[in-house]
Every structure is written in C-alpha cells, then in structure tokens.
Amino acid sequence: MRRVLVIGGGLAGLTAAIEAREAGAEVALLQAGQGVHHLFSGCIDLLAYPQPDGPAVENPLEAIARLAPEHPYAKIGGDAVVRAMVGFQRRVTEHGLTYLGDGRHQYRVLTAMGTLRLTGLTPLTMAVDPAQIDVVCSIGPYRNFSAGLVADGLSRLTKKNVRTLAFEVAQGELDAMGLAAKLAEPAESARFGDFLAREARGLTVAIPALLGLENAEEQKRSIESRFGGVLVEVPGLPPSIPGLRLMHALRRIALDRGVRIAQNVRAVGALDGGGVLRGVKVRVADLEREETADAVVLATGHLVTGGVVSTRGALREPVFDLPLSFPAGESFFRSRFLDRAGHPALSCGVIVDSSLRPLRDQSPVYENLFACGDILGGFDPYRERSGGGVALSTATVAGRLAAGVAR
Amino acid sequence: MDRFDAIVIGGGITGCGVARDLALRGVGVLLLEQHDLAHGATGRCHGLLHSGVRYAVKDPIAAQECISENRIVRRIAPHCVELTGGLVIELPGDDPAYYHQLRRGCDEAGIEHRALSPADALELEPNLNPRLTRALSVPDASVDPFLLSQENARAAERHGAIIRTHSAVIDFIRDGAAVTGVRFADDEGEHEARAPVTVLAAGGWGMPLAAKAGVRVGLSLSKGSLVIMNRRFCDRVINRCRLPADADLVIPNGPTSIIGTTSITVASPDGLVIEPRELAVLLAEGAALAPGFATARALRSYAGVRPLFQESGDADGRGITRGFFVLNHATRDGVPGLVSIVGGKLTTYRLMAEKTADQVCELLGRRVAGRTSDTPLREGEPAPFYHRYERLARLATTKPGEMVCECEMVPREAIRAILSELHGRPDLADVQHRTRLGMGPCQGGLCSYRGLALLHDEGLLAGGSPAAVITRFLDQRFGGIAPVLWGDQLREEALNYAFYATLFGLDRGGDA
Known part of the structure; x- marks a missing residue:
C-alpha cells in the first residue's frame, strides 16, 4: 500500500489525510504540538475580498473563477473547490455537525465585536440572518463576550433596538471550556432554556459560542424547544468552541478511517532521495528519527502555527527550507495594523505548480511533496477571508495526488 | 472657567510638575495637553531616575542636580520609584x-x-x-514616568488646578506684545482661556508654539x-x-x-x-x-x-547640556506674560518646576515659597511602589471574570478607578497609560476587547463607534510593535491580526 505522510493537524492536514486514506493510501499524520484549533472561529470562509481596494463579493465561486493564475484556487480550479466543499459537508454531517452554504452566496455572521463578517460555509449554530436577532444574552462569567457591545453594534447595523440579557451559569468560575461543558449538562441546559422562556420567549437570541463540544446542534434544539425561539452562536476571541468542535469531528473521522495521528512529533527535515523524498526526519522531544513515505503533504500552516518562522528581517519555511514568495523590496508590514491591504509578511508562502508541488527555480523541489492550506503563496487568507476554503480544497487535491490518484 | 492665574501648556512631567507646584502655592492653574499626559519625551524615555553617574564626567552641574533630585523624588513619590x-x-x-x-x-x-x-x-x-x-x-x-506625571496632575487637581488632556493650543491671545491667554481646541471645538502668565512646557513641541508668540526658542x-x-x-x-x-x-x-x-x-x-x-x-x-x-x-x-x-552653536545631541533653563520672555524678548521652561531631564523635573513656579510667582507678584521638595505626592500613608508581586497577591481575591488584562494583571476595578480621568472620551490608550492594560506580551490581543467592553458597559461609548475606538488603539500601538516583529512576537501579532481583521472585520469597518 502507498504510504502517505501528512505534516500538520489543522483543517488542511486533517482533510488531506482523510482524502489520501479514502483514496486507498496508508496515512500517518504528524503534528508538532497538539493543535491550535481553539484559535479557529469555526466558519469556513471561501472568499470575500479578492481585491484589497475592491468591494465584497456575494458569490464566492463566481469570484474564484476570476482570480489571478498564482492564486491557489486558480491552480486547482473551481470544480475542485465545489467537490471539496461537498465532501467536507457530507463528512461532518455524519458526525452531527451541519455546515450550510453552497459557495454561491455569503452568510453574514454576527461577531463578539458587534460587527458582521462574511463567510461561505457556516456552522448551523451561527446560520441566522443577523437582522432576525432580537436579544443578545451573555453567559457569565465569560469575559470574552460583551452583550452590550454586541447589541450596540447590531442595533447600529440593523436599525433595530436589540435588547441584552445576562445568564449566569450555576458554578461561577470557569473558562470557556469549563463553561461550555457546564452548559452542556442537561440540568444546566434546561435551566438556561427556562431562563430564556421567562425573558425571551419566542425570540431569536444571540449567545457567545459556548454550546457543547459534542452534540451542539442537539443542545441548541433542546434549549430552543424550551423557549420557543431561536438560538444563535456568536464567534469571538479564543478559545473557540466551534473551532474545537469541528476539529474534534475531523479528527474522529480521520481516526475512524484508519489514519494514524501522532502528536508532539515535529518534522525537521527531508530524507532526500535525489529529487524524490524518501520521507522526513522528525524530532520527538530530543530524539530524532526517520519516517519514510512514498509521498508527503506539507500542511503546517503559516506564522501562527510555525509553518513559516521568522528571525529579524527574514522569513523561512523550516522543514524543507522551501522558497517563499515575497515581493522583492516590500517591507514586512504596512504602517497601519488594520490596513485593508493586509501585511506582506502574513501573505507570503510556498510557490507551487498546478499539482501543488513546491517549486524552486520553476521546478518541483521533490516530485512527491505536495503543499496545501495557509502555507501556500499567491494569496492572503487573512485579508481575502479565504483561508478555510483554500485549506479544504487544496488539501483535498493534495491528499488525492499524494495517494497516487491522477488528476 | 476661562480665567486663571496661570496657564501651563504641556502635560509631560515638566508641565504636570509646574501645575502641581503652582497649585500648592495657591495659584489657579489650567494645564492644557494636546494628547494624553506623558505623551511626548516623558512617556518615551528610559524611566531612569538618574543617580547622576551618567553625567558625572561631562556635565557636573546636571550630575549634581540629578543626585539631589533623585533623593527628593524617592522621598516624595515612593510609589513611583x-x-x-x-x-x-x-x-x-x-x-x-x-x-x-x-x-x-x-x-x-x-x-x-x-x-x-x-x-x-x-x-x-x-x-x-x-x-x-x-x-x-x-x-x-x-521610575514610572506615566504614573509620576499622573500623580503630579492628580495632586495639582486636588489643589484646584484644572487638567485638560486632548486639548491642543492653537494660538496665543495677545494684548499688544503681551500674551494674555490661549485659544485651544478639543473634540467639542475651540475655546479660550486667559491668564496673566502662560508657561510653555511643551518640550519638543515648544518651538513652533513659541514662534506663534513671536519668540525664538532654540531647541x-x-x-x-x-x-x-x-x-x-x-x-x-x-x-x-x-x-x-x-x-x-x-x-x-x-x-x-x-x-x-x-x-x-x-x-x-x-x-x-x-x-x-x-x-x-x-x-x-x-x-x-x-x-x-x-x-x-x-x-x-x-x-x-x-x-x-x-x-x-552646533554641538550634537550628546554634546549639549542636560541642564535646564527658565526663560522669561518679557525681559528676554519683550513679550510679557510668557515663560518657557526648556531642557532638563525627567529626574530633575521637580526642580525645574520649582524654578519655573518661582518665576511665575514673581510675575504674579506673589511671595509664596515652593514646598514640593518636602510634600509627598500622595496624601496620607506613603504608598509603596506598585510591585508586580502585589498585583499577583491581589489575584487571590479577584474573580477570574474580573480580570481584564492577564499579562499585567489589571482587574476591572483598576480601570473603573481611572475612568473619570478620561472626561467622557473613550480612549483605550489613555486607559493603557493609567493601568498598564495591554503592555504585556500579547500587546493588547485579548485585553483590548475586554477594555472596550468595559468602556461600553460604563457608558463611555454612547454615541461613538466601538469599532472606531478599538481600531484607533490597535493602529496606534502598532507603530511601536512593527519594528520589532519577528519570532514569537510576530506569531502573536499574526494572531491578533487574524482576530481583529479576519474575524471581527475591523480592516473593513466591520459592517460587511
């Protein structure tokens, strides 16, 4: 059986691993740490702002078809994006997570800042038109959510008077994980539902994204049945429960399919077979050893996750020392932090061919190395709001290619 | 409230010190600062209370002033040192x-x-x-230059002074050659204030201001x-x-x-x-x-x-004395009613303020001696220096929901205590200067949201846009962060960008 090694355990790595496995390969996924899923909002953004100075797009797939050739979406084509989306939705549904969206329109999702964001695929728990929201309810003592701030922002945007409520969980001193676990207990869930029945019967209520790690949709329905209204989750600062929820589901799917996942294993270099990778050198604590493979998928993410590392004045891909696209003469940062054009340091990445193979001087560095997700160059996931969609779709392609499926 | 005995222009340590010294002598003072207290050189120095050793070889007068003031500041402001x-x-x-x-x-x-x-x-x-x-x-x-400036301003206020931040002087009001007051602007518009003496303590911003009064101050x-x-x-x-x-x-x-x-x-x-x-x-x-x-x-x-x-002369920065000078523009330039205080150092601010106040009192015809050298900045029990350990100890009694900034351990109560000093103006940088919110390793990543939420809950955002307030803060602080962004700090900042731009949409105004 063909052996595929996937480096990275985020959205891209897990997706590539599942795809390669479904295509018949033996798959091992190596993760340097234990994952940063708690940093991920849970929305799968497809594409909202292709141009720094242009308007938002309402039809992501239509905009994807018009992107410049160096964009990862352009390299794999729009059909691959649709296939990846459908495959993703099918898989997570099996594990009780519903993601809505068809790529031809955007969802507007209310945030904990009281602002609205555009996303292509949204978890069911966030998929409510913000204009429908009547009440914003805090869940005490959670700090990273201000009902007042959210209601205030929403009132400005919808010209509607949005009310606030405050619910306190029974046990007062918990972090997001603890609060979500507590709120998921049937008794606490019922108490919350009864609270809403008294204070907001039949209304649409926005709450911080603290529904359970498991069975969030069931919990939502059960609370809703008690107050006869609609509950909407609002994403905010980490730790993000919807992010963890999705990654737990993908991880379970990968394990169910027979992917071997190894945590705290850091890929540190190539086993070079002369234009072909024999595998990678890995480090576990202080021990260095070798993992051999027939193909390798690089899905290490970007600066936040260590897929790109930096020293003063330099950015580097640390596993294979792959060349990074960086416009010559550009400085790393623009002078404004919230510049709508983004920052060059955050958008540099690995240059690949149409088979997602990293290139050096226009030739593949290794014929059996494929890259996917945030580490790719040619796009800016932060600015464009395209990180989730690029991760899903390039990982789907990379996973299949690594497993030996012809394009 | 538009008539005073003296107007002080500049809310750095010098201006705050002059305001306090004059207020302690019973002089009615208005202090005007264009940004926040300690915005200029004061908030951008080392925070070193000099022993004088740095000047002991080259600038003996500055060295003597430093050691003598070092001893005084330790005595009157132990909680800042x-x-x-x-x-x-x-x-x-x-x-x-x-x-x-x-x-x-x-x-x-x-x-x-x-x-x-x-x-x-x-x-x-x-x-x-x-x-x-x-x-x-x-x-x-x-020494904490922000706290030292704020404490001087607070002491001045307790003795009747009026301190106005975010109030920029636009021009002087003249009566013939004499300066008789100033015109200044704040968020609400333009205002006038009059006083027989105006003190220019504007540091690096002093030259163009002095020029408006027809005076040349060589800095x-x-x-x-x-x-x-x-x-x-x-x-x-x-x-x-x-x-x-x-x-x-x-x-x-x-x-x-x-x-x-x-x-x-x-x-x-x-x-x-x-x-x-x-x-x-x-x-x-x-x-x-x-x-x-x-x-x-x-x-x-x-x-x-x-x-x-x-x-x-043309000596460069290191060659010029760290001494200070009080300039009476009546005798120096024929412009009565204007005094400048120039040069000097954070360490010698009190002495500078005293000499300036002496000059102001002489012009006002008041014979009151200064008493800042033996009056503690804070009344009552001398407060100890605000050690991190004490904040740590306070954690034990602070509910987790109350902590706004973990890096610097700033609870809600510490922010509430300074809200009145914002004068209704929602500015997270002003909160930062007074509480250390956002000064730690995350550089505001988590706590700026919580700080904003608190400003909202306290009613300071009524009528204003929360998105604009937090965007201004995040953009301002980036100027100092960007030059040192690499390694872990770059990772941290990339994450902050992911939250505030990608998730919250503040790069696009947040109104998708």
Whole structure:
C-alpha cells in the first residue's frame, strides 16, 4: 500500500489525510504540538475580498473563477473547490455537525465585536440572518463576550433596538471550556432554556459560542424547544468552541478511517532521495528519527502555527527550507495594523505548480511533496477571508495526488 | 472657567510638575495637553531616575542636580520609584581611564559609589557579561514616568488646578506684545482661556508654539530610540562605563527590561521612525551588557525626542547640556506674560518646576515659597511602589471574570478607578497609560476587547463607534510593535491580526 505522510493537524492536514486514506493510501499524520484549533472561529470562509481596494463579493465561486493564475484556487480550479466543499459537508454531517452554504452566496455572521463578517460555509449554530436577532444574552462569567457591545453594534447595523440579557451559569468560575461543558449538562441546559422562556420567549437570541463540544446542534434544539425561539452562536476571541468542535469531528473521522495521528512529533527535515523524498526526519522531544513515505503533504500552516518562522528581517519555511514568495523590496508590514491591504509578511508562502508541488527555480523541489492550506503563496487568507476554503480544497487535491490518484 | 492665574501648556512631567507646584502655592492653574499626559519625551524615555553617574564626567552641574533630585523624588513619590540601585560596568575595550574620572566626578557631585569586584557584581546580577572587568554600585533607580506625571496632575487637581488632556493650543491671545491667554481646541471645538502668565512646557513641541508668540526658542531635537524586551535581565540599572554613547543603559521596568538609547538630530517631534540600524545597535549593545539580550523577545520599540536647549552653536545631541533653563520672555524678548521652561531631564523635573513656579510667582507678584521638595505626592500613608508581586497577591481575591488584562494583571476595578480621568472620551490608550492594560506580551490581543467592553458597559461609548475606538488603539500601538516583529512576537501579532481583521472585520469597518 502507498504510504502517505501528512505534516500538520489543522483543517488542511486533517482533510488531506482523510482524502489520501479514502483514496486507498496508508496515512500517518504528524503534528508538532497538539493543535491550535481553539484559535479557529469555526466558519469556513471561501472568499470575500479578492481585491484589497475592491468591494465584497456575494458569490464566492463566481469570484474564484476570476482570480489571478498564482492564486491557489486558480491552480486547482473551481470544480475542485465545489467537490471539496461537498465532501467536507457530507463528512461532518455524519458526525452531527451541519455546515450550510453552497459557495454561491455569503452568510453574514454576527461577531463578539458587534460587527458582521462574511463567510461561505457556516456552522448551523451561527446560520441566522443577523437582522432576525432580537436579544443578545451573555453567559457569565465569560469575559470574552460583551452583550452590550454586541447589541450596540447590531442595533447600529440593523436599525433595530436589540435588547441584552445576562445568564449566569450555576458554578461561577470557569473558562470557556469549563463553561461550555457546564452548559452542556442537561440540568444546566434546561435551566438556561427556562431562563430564556421567562425573558425571551419566542425570540431569536444571540449567545457567545459556548454550546457543547459534542452534540451542539442537539443542545441548541433542546434549549430552543424550551423557549420557543431561536438560538444563535456568536464567534469571538479564543478559545473557540466551534473551532474545537469541528476539529474534534475531523479528527474522529480521520481516526475512524484508519489514519494514524501522532502528536508532539515535529518534522525537521527531508530524507532526500535525489529529487524524490524518501520521507522526513522528525524530532520527538530530543530524539530524532526517520519516517519514510512514498509521498508527503506539507500542511503546517503559516506564522501562527510555525509553518513559516521568522528571525529579524527574514522569513523561512523550516522543514524543507522551501522558497517563499515575497515581493522583492516590500517591507514586512504596512504602517497601519488594520490596513485593508493586509501585511506582506502574513501573505507570503510556498510557490507551487498546478499539482501543488513546491517549486524552486520553476521546478518541483521533490516530485512527491505536495503543499496545501495557509502555507501556500499567491494569496492572503487573512485579508481575502479565504483561508478555510483554500485549506479544504487544496488539501483535498493534495491528499488525492499524494495517494497516487491522477488528476 | 476661562480665567486663571496661570496657564501651563504641556502635560509631560515638566508641565504636570509646574501645575502641581503652582497649585500648592495657591495659584489657579489650567494645564492644557494636546494628547494624553506623558505623551511626548516623558512617556518615551528610559524611566531612569538618574543617580547622576551618567553625567558625572561631562556635565557636573546636571550630575549634581540629578543626585539631589533623585533623593527628593524617592522621598516624595515612593510609589513611583522602584529602588533598584544601579551598576556601572566596565567591559574589555572600554577606556580604563574613564573609570577613575567617573569616580572623581561622583565624589565631586556627591554621588555615593562603591567599587565591586567582577565576582561580586556577577553574584548580584548573574545575567551580566561575565567578561566585565570592573563595577561600581550607584543609587540609580527605575521610575514610572506615566504614573509620576499622573500623580503630579492628580495632586495639582486636588489643589484646584484644572487638567485638560486632548486639548491642543492653537494660538496665543495677545494684548499688544503681551500674551494674555490661549485659544485651544478639543473634540467639542475651540475655546479660550486667559491668564496673566502662560508657561510653555511643551518640550519638543515648544518651538513652533513659541514662534506663534513671536519668540525664538532654540531647541535641538535629539531622537532617542529604545526597545522593551519581555524579560527582566537585571534587577539593577546597568550603565556602561564609558562616555554616554548609544545603547549603554539597561533599565529594569516591571517585568520587562528597556535598552536605550540612540541620539539622532531630527526636525520634528512628530512621526518619529525607528531605523533598522538603530535597532541593530540597541540589540547588539544590549547583548554586550547581557548576553542573550538580542535573542530574547522584543515587545515594543519607541522613540522620543530630547528637547535640548541650544541658544546657538552646533554641538550634537550628546554634546549639549542636560541642564535646564527658565526663560522669561518679557525681559528676554519683550513679550510679557510668557515663560518657557526648556531642557532638563525627567529626574530633575521637580526642580525645574520649582524654578519655573518661582518665576511665575514673581510675575504674579506673589511671595509664596515652593514646598514640593518636602510634600509627598500622595496624601496620607506613603504608598509603596506598585510591585508586580502585589498585583499577583491581589489575584487571590479577584474573580477570574474580573480580570481584564492577564499579562499585567489589571482587574476591572483598576480601570473603573481611572475612568473619570478620561472626561467622557473613550480612549483605550489613555486607559493603557493609567493601568498598564495591554503592555504585556500579547500587546493588547485579548485585553483590548475586554477594555472596550468595559468602556461600553460604563457608558463611555454612547454615541461613538466601538469599532472606531478599538481600531484607533490597535493602529496606534502598532507603530511601536512593527519594528520589532519577528519570532514569537510576530506569531502573536499574526494572531491578533487574524482576530481583529479576519474575524471581527475591523480592516473593513466591520459592517460587511
């Protein structure tokens, strides 16, 4: 059986691993740490702002078809994006997570800042038109959510008077994980539902994204049945429960399919077979050893996750020392932090061919190395709001290619 | 409220000190600051309470002023000063003659100093360069310039002064040649205030203001850049044993260390840029004093201008005296009603304020002596220096939901306590200056949201846009962060960008 090694355990790595496995390969996924899923909002953004100075797009797939050739979406084509989306939705549904969206329109999702964001695929728990929201309810003592701030922002945007409520969980001193676990207990869930029945019967209520790690949709329905209204989750600062929820589901799917996942294993270099990778050198604590493979998928993410590392004045891909696209003469940062054009340091990445193979001087560095997700160059996931969609779709392609499926 | 005995222009430590001194003498004062207190050189210096050792060889008068004021500030403002002590260390290659000149200079200026063997110095400060050849112990200390300015302003307010931040002076009101008041602007519009004497304590911003009164004040603006590292490399102020040069001072500041400075003459105090070569010098010289310095995590860089008084001549920044001068423009330039205070140092601010207030009182015809040298800044029990350990201890009694900033351990209550000083203006930078919110390793990543939420809950955002308030804060702080973004700090900042731009959409105004 063909052996595929996937480096990275985020959205891209897990997706590539599942795809390669479904295509018949033996798959091992190596993760340097234990994952940063708690940093991920849970929305799968497809594409909202292709141009720094242009308007938002309402039809992501239509905009994807018009992107410049160096964009990862352009390299794999729009059909691959649709296939990846459908495959993703099918898989997570099996594990009780519903993601809505068809790529031809955007969802507007209310945030904990009281602002609205555009996303292509949204978890069911966030998929409510913000204009429908009547009440914003805090869940005490959670700090990273201000009902007042959210209601205030929403009132400005919808010209509607949005009310606030405050619910306190029974046990007062918990972090997001603890609060979500507590709120998921049937008794606490019922108490919350009864609270809403008294204070907001039949209304649409926005709450911080603290529904359970498991069975969030069931919990939502059960609370809703008690107050006869609609509950909407609002994403905010980490730790993000919807992010963890999705990654737990993908991880379970990968394990169910027979992917071997190894945590705290850091890929540190190539086993070079002369234009072909024999595998990678890995480090576990202080021990260095070798993992051999027939193909390798690089899905290490970007600066936040260590897929790109930096020293003063330099950015580097640390596993294979792959060349990074960086416009010559550009400085790393623009002078404004919230510049709508983004920052060059955050958008540099690995240059690949149409088979997602990293290139050096226009030739593949290794014929059996494929890259996917945030580490790719040619796009800016932060600015464009395209990180989730690029991760899903390039990982789907990379996973299949690594497993030996012809394009 | 538009008539006063004196108007003070500038809310740096000098202006705040002058306002307090005058208020203590019963003079009715209005202080006007264009941004926030300590916005200029005060908030962008080392935070070093000089023993005077730095000037002991070259500028003996400044050295004497420093040691004498150092003792006074410790006494009147113990809660603003961490009594770190300081070391002067000589490294291989430093001129050995300088060490002896320095000790002589210290003797002459009255600065206590004690020779330490290299082994003793290293026992006190194990992170220092082990190749150090000689060391002297001196009474340097670390001072919080923001707190010191705020405490002077608060004391002035208790004695009747009016302090107005975010109020920029546009022009002087004249009666013939005489200055009789000022016109200033704030968020609400333009206002006038009148007083028989106006004090110009605007530091680097003083020249163009003085010109509006037809007066020339010769200032040489010397930019000094500094870097804050996220570790405390030493518990004492570390001076290099050589004539003052670039990057020869490391000062412990709370949980961080500050290295400074450079000295480059600039034309304006606004829009200062920290150049890559300045950063390179600061980090390399920092590593000479304490190995490992350059590879630690830099949190932020900043630059201020030393507004050095230079009537004529062309000495560069390091060559000009750190002494100060009170200029009575009536006798100097034929413009009655205007006094300038120029030059000087944070350490000698009290003396500068006293001499300025003496001049103002003389012009007002009041015979009241200053009493700031023996009046504590805070009334009642002398407060201790605000150690991190005390904040840590307070954690035990603070509910987790109440903590707004974990890095600096700022609870909601600490922010509520200073809200009245914002005068209804929702500005997170002003909160930061008064509480240390957002000054730690995450540089505001989590706590700026919580700070904004608190401002909202307290009603300060009514009518304003929360998105605009937090965007202004995040953009402002980035100027100091961007030059030192690499390694872990870049990871942190990439994450902050993911939250505030990608998730919250603030790069697009948040109204998708």
